[in-house]
Amino acid sequence: MKKDVKTTKSGSTSEPSGMKRRSFVKLMGGGIFIFFNSWNVMELFAQTAPAQDKSLPKDYNAFLLIAEDGTVSCFTGKIEMGQGIITSLAQMMADELNVPFENVKMVMGDTDLCPWDGGTWGSLSTRSFGPNMRAAAAEARGVLLNLASEKLGVPVARLEVRDGIITDTKNIKNSVTYAQLTKGKRIEKYLDVKPPVEDYTHFTCVGKSYKRVDAVAKVTGEAKFTGDLRLPGMVYARILRPPSHGAKLTSVDYSQAEKIDGVTVIRDGDLVAVLHENRNKADAAIVKIVAEYSFSEMPVNDKTIFDWILKAESTAREVNLVGNLETGQKLSTQTFASEFHDPYLAHAPIETHTALAQLAGDKMTVWASTQLPFPLKDTLVSELGFPPEKVRVIVPLVGGGFGGKSAYRQAMEAAKLAKITGKPVMVAWTREEEFFYDNFHSAGVVKINSGIDNSGMIKFWDYNVYYSGTRGAETIYDVPNIRTTGYSRKKDTPAVHPFATGPWRAPNNNTNTFARESQIDIMAAAAGIDPLEFRLKNLKDEKMIACLKAVADKFGYMSVNTTGNIGKGIAVGTDAGTWVAMIAEVKVDKTTGKVEVLRISCAQDMGLCVNPEGATIQMEGCITMGLGYTLTEELLFEGGDIRNRNFDTYEIPRFSWLPKIETVILDRKDQAPQGGGEPAIITVGAAVANAVYNATGARLFRMPFTPARVLDALKDTK
Amino acid sequence: MEETISFQLNGKKAEVVIEPNQILLGVLRDQFGLTGTKYGCGIGFCGSCTILVDNEAVRSCNMAISEVAGKNVVTIEGLSQGGKLHPVQQAFVDNDALQCGFCTPGMIMNATGLLLKNPDPTTQQIIEGMENNLCRCGAHIRIVDAVHVAADNMKGGKK
Numbered sequence: 001m002k003k004d005v006k007t008t009k010s011g012s013t014s015e016p017s018g019m020k021r022r023s024f025v026k027l028m029g030g031g032i033f034i035f036f037n038s039w040n041v042m043e044l045f046a047q048t049a050p051a052q053d054k055s056l057p058k059d060y061n062a063f064l065l066i067a068e069d070g071t072v073s074c075f076t077g078k079i080e081m082g083q084g085i086i087t088s089l090a091q092m093m094a095d096e097l098n099v100p101f102e103n104v105k106m107v108m109g110d111t112d113l114c115p116w117d118g119g120t121w122g123s124l125s126t127r128s129f130g131p132n133m134r135a136a137a138a139e140a141r142g143v144l145l146n147l148a149s150e151k152l153g154v155p156v157a158r159l160e161v162r163d164g165i166i167t168d169t170k171n172i173k174n175s176v177t178y179a180q181l182t183k184g185k186r187i188e189k190y191l192d193v194k195p196p197v198e199d200y201t202h203f204t205c206v207g208k209s210y211k212r213v214d215a216v217a218k219v220t221g222e223a224k225f226t227g228d229l230r231l232p233g234m235v236y237a238r239i240l241r242p243p244s245h246g247a248k249l250t251s252v253d254y255s256q257a258e259k260i261d262g263v264t265v266i267r268d269g270d271l272v273a274v275l276h277e278n279r280n281k282a283d284a285a286i287v288k289i290v291a292e293y294s295f296s297e298m299p300v301n302d303k304t305i306f307d308w309i310l311k312a313e314s315t316a317r318e319v320n321l322v323g324n325l326e327t328g329q330k331l332s333t334q335t336f337a338s339e340f341h342d343p344y345l346a347h348a349p350i351e352t353h354t355a356l357a358q359l360a361g362d363k364m365t366v367w368a369s370t371q372l373p374f375p376l377k378d379t380l381v382s383e384l385g386f387p388p389e390k391v392r393v394i395v396p397l398v399g400g401g402f403g404g405k406s407a408y409r410q411a412m413e414a415a416k417l418a419k420i421t422g423k424p425v426m427v428a429w430t431r432e433e434e435f436f437y438d439n440f441h442s443a444g445v446v447k448i449n450s451g452i453d454n455s456g457m458i459k460f461w462d463y464n465v466y467y468s469g470t471r472g473a474e475t476i477y478d479v480p481n482i483r484t485t486g487y488s489r490k491k492d493t494p495a496v497h498p499f500a501t502g503p504w505r506a507p508n509n510n511t512n513t514f515a516r517e518s519q520i521d522i523m524a525a526a527a528g529i530d531p532l533e534f535r536l537k538n539l540k541d542e543k544m545i546a547c548l549k550a551v552a553d554k555f556g557y558m559s560v561n562t563t564g565n566i567g568k569g570i571a572v573g574t575d576a577g578t579w580v581a582m583i584a585e586v587k588v589d590k591t592t593g594k595v596e597v598l599r600i601s602c603a604q605d606m607g608l609c610v611n612p613e614g615a616t617i618q619m620e621g622c623i624t625m626g627l628g629y630t631l632t633e634e635l636l637f638e639g640g641d642i643r644n645r646n647f648d649t650y651e652i653p654r655f656s657w658l659p660k661i662e663t664v665i666l667d668r669k670d671q672a673p674q675g676g677g678e679p680a681i682i683t684v685g686a687a688v689a690n691a692v693y694n695a696t697g698a699r700l701f702r703m704p705f706t707p708a709r710v711l712d713a714l715k716d717t718k
Numbered sequence: 719m720e721e722t723i724s725f726q727l728n729g730k731k732a733e734v735v736i737e738p739n740q741i742l743l744g745v746l747r748d749q750f751g752l753t754g755t756k757y758g759c760g761i762g763f764c765g766s767c768t769i770l771v772d773n774e775a776v777r778s779c780n781m782a783i784s785e786v787a788g789k790n791v792v793t794i795e796g797l798s799q800g801g802k803l804h805p806v807q808q809a810f811v812d813n814d815a816l817q818c819g820f821c822t823p824g825m826i827m828n829a830t831g832l833l834l835k836n837p838d839p840t841t842q843q844i845i846e847g848m849e850n851n852l853c854r855c856g857a858h859i860r861i862v863d864a865v866h867v868a869a870d871n872m873k874g875g876k877k
Binding site: 081082083084211212214215216217218219220221222223224225227228230277278279280283348349350351352397398399400401402428430431432613617620621622623624625646647648652653654655656658661 | 740741744745747748749751752753754755756757758759760761763764766793794795797798803807808810811812814816817818819820821822823826844845846848849850851852853854855856857858859860861862
């Protein structure tokens with residue numbers, strides 16, 4: 001975290017990252033501008049800058065503009081990918097400024113116009129960006145009140161603001177609108193102090209449900225995703241791809257591709273691309289290229305990966321140590337050792353990675369479906385040699401990210417080809433390219449040793465996670481002796497994964513919650529205690545207890561008697577500052593091994609809930625998407641050869657899978673809002689696994705729970 | 719060899735000189751600028767590219783332009799009439815039946831095709847009818863609700 005950045009009000013002498021403050025103000029016309037300086041941008045966004053801080057703003061950046069017509073524009077480097085912040089951030093702004101919700105316009109993901117931002121991930125937009133945006137709004141409100149006080153000839157204390165109108169409380173006819181106040185003015189204000197902690201109780205828009213502001217555009221086909229943009233002279237590029245990761249191009253013959261009318265072939269080192277103004281023609285040309293490769297692949301596949309991971313030379317990092325494990329072992333009357341496996345997963349957003357790059361004069365503009373506009377800009381600067389002020393990244397609506405669009409290879413490809421050809425170049429990956437170049441959810445192994453005493457109290461907890469990361473690895477139970485260790489690749493040793501891995505909705509927490517909550521269930525069964533009672537007995541965390549009780553109530557846990565092939569299972573966890581408890585009801589076909597999820601209840605404490613409807617939709621989305629990693633999703637590979645490259649072999653959730661979903665949000669109006677886009681996905685795997693156990697006695701240690709694996713587990717119960 | 723192919727497109731006569739085996743999706747997006755119809759998988763598996771051909775929901779990503787010669791094609795852009803949203807579109811908005819919105823045009827076209835065939839579907843029939851349209855955000859539950867609401871409204875039920 002940088003804290004030694006000097007503050008000056010006149011801006012910095014070094015080169016700006018985005019547009020200069022003066023040019024920005026000129027471009028936008030009149031109104032009231034609220035800027036912030038680079039003083040503590042790290043602190044502001046609670047995010048660390050990638051690599052070398054290159055895109056940190058050196059000039060003032062705009063937060064907010066109240067234009068001459070009274071409309072409010074809010075500038076954010078965050079992007080909209082379906083999570084709904086285009087609506088919820090506008091709500092927060094409307095509240096703070098006392099303007100109608102409809103008057104707020106979000107300007108998102110444009111590196112020239114928006115303040116620096118580390119990227120849209122980690123469910124940080126509401127909990128981290130939100131408070132700072134509101135501080136800017138409060139500043140603007142102060143300016144407006146002072147102007148009104150002058151204009152109306154009454155002290156600020158006598159003024160009241162409602163719907164963008166400032167009124168003298170002693171004489172309601174004496175009033176003025178924001179538009180009247182800003183007309184013909186150009187006022188620039190700088191936010192120089194860290195925003196105070198807000199009181200969340202006085203809000204009017206926040207806490208109410210709003211429909212998505214982008215809904216109409218999305219149902220009419222008007223909404224523009226990156227691939228829908230068109231520029232004069234634009235060409236589509238299709239790029240020659242290796243058959244597997246690790247394959248090297250040894251020879252290439254593109255003479256047949258060149259024969260197609262209007263095709264241009266570009267070769268630049270290993271980059272071979274065909275360009276055509278018509279997508280169909282580019283598609284036809286790329287398959288005419290004949291290429292040969294040399295192969296050097298890792299001797300690992302989707303079956304051997306877990307042994308491979310455990311055998312790899314790793315660095316162990318102890319993330320938590322409480323008490324003494326040996327003491328705990330002595331106090332235990334039963335001990336349990338388990339090993340859990342989680343495979344690689346694809347993000348599989350329906351919009352594939354897409355980018356359009358244009359070199360106009362000496363300025364490179366890249367429109368891209370990415371979660372990281374500013375880091376992409378950095379990479380364009382460092383890899384293509386453009387000065388920072390000559391690169392602009394704009395992110396239109398993104399058709400799903402889930403962490404997968406934190407990689408932006410496609411944008412680098414488009415920019416490189418635009419630089420070479422001088423033409424606007426569109427790179428829109430095929431589904432096969434999307435699967436091949438995904439930065440997959442990492443495969444991982446979790447080993448847990450734990451023990452309980454005669455009364456069913458957990459006495460020790462030795463938790464070891466290999467290559468899955470430690471998000472969500474903390475023990476939420478009240479255990480006197482704990483050790484939590486994360487194992488990752490040792491520096492300067494060969495790569496362990498045959499391809500790229502990266503964040504996948506609630507990164508690693510799905511793996512860790514599956515392992516932890518399964519182990520808890522195993523211990524509860526051995527203790528002969530109901531899993532709900534066992535958890536409540538071993539929990540002291542009040543938020544978790546409240547969530548667990550709320551979900552048990554919603555589900556009707558005590559009154560639902562499971563018989564035959566029907567079972568109920570519990571899982572709890574925390575993610576992105578939010579507490580989640582879930583109960584699943586499943587039906588298991590013991591002949592086929594097929595698991596059907598009948599019902600999922602979920603309770604969540606996310607602090608103040610900004611948009612209850614939006615948050616509920618996110619919970620439903622998490623639960624539905626979670627069924628995929630739980631039941632079917634798994635990357636099949638042999639070395640660097642990805643075997644599932646389309647939806648016919650990588651099965652994602654469908655309509656017929658839908659369980660009945662019941663959600664509860666424990667709204668905490670007195671507490672800061674927390675993340676909502678990820679938490680409810682973490683508990684799906686364990687809740688289903690525990691329900692399968694409840695129904696059949698079969699214990700599952702490997703996700704996803706395919707019919708074959710369920711049948712195998714059933715054999716062990718006989 | 720290029721041919722002249724004529725058809726009805728969103729209520730108007732359309733004509734294009736083109737190789738008849740060109741993929742319809744690309745032609746709609748590039749030659750006609752109708753970018754509401756999306757590419758999702760290229761093998762007719764995910765449904766993002768769904769359009770109506772003679773009132774039947776079909777996949778445009780694995781269909782040749784020649785297959786629509788003389789037929790009536792409707793894309794998402796042609797669904798609303800006189801600036802008023804089609805009942806299926808309106809129901810998607812009202813029921814929050816979308817998140818990222820990328821699969822949405824295909825979902826709406828498929829649902830419209832479904833309701834043209836069966837104006838009064840049961841929940842099970844909606845699920846079966848929508849089964850081969852994929853959504854990654856997990857908006858499924860609300861999409862089923864939206865199709866029910868649209869069916870009611872199209873029957874002249876609650877407005």
